[in-house]
Amino acid sequence: MLAISYVVFVDGNKVLLQLREGTGFMDGYWSIAAAGHVEPDEGSMDAALREAREELGVELRTADVHLFISALRQEPFIGANEVVDDFYLTTCWSGTPQIMEPDRTANLRWFDISHLPQNVVPHERPVLLELLQD
Secondary structure: OEEEEEEEEEEOOEEEEEEEOOOOOOOOOEEEOEEEEOOOOOOHHHHHHHHHHHHHOOEOOHHHEEEEEEEEEEEHHHOEEEEEEEEEEEOOOEOOOOOOOOOOEEEEEEEEHHHOOOOEOOOOHHHHHHHHHO
16 A cells, blocks of 8 residues: 655645646646655655655644545556545645756646646545635
């Protein structure tokens, strides 16, 4: 089983997305701005904080990050039959989000939650739309 942690950055009615490029998975699609595999001997929350720092250059405090949705999905084509996705939500961070991995990210942009681009990674879209329910 594979575990992936995501950090959904929300500012008012906007959400931060990255345009994937050079990753080999869903390139050309908009994705939650910070996400990555949970490393061995690493907790899901620790992975979320690390990914935000590595991918966006921002620091998060554990107190400002909350588990929003945890989901199990089937993805046999990526080498794991089951994937656990933990989606964390934050509205508070230190630093300005920026592209830290230009070989994996073509663009970084804020989108109105009610007007997401059509090409959002399919398993992430329902999570983002859930923000409209809150």
